[in-house]
Amino acid sequence: MIKKLMLAVGLTTMCLAATACNTVKGLGEDIQSVGEAGEDAID
Secondary structure, eight states: OHHHHHHHHHHHHHHHHHHHHHHHHHHHHHHHHHHHHHHHHHO
């Protein structure tokens, strides 16, 4: 019973961590594109 609970908690944690990484990566790409657009506007 405890092994199944620990497995479920571990899988949930891994899924949440993977989702958070993708979200942070997407946010970084958005910020980069805004910076590039600003540079193009200045030139």
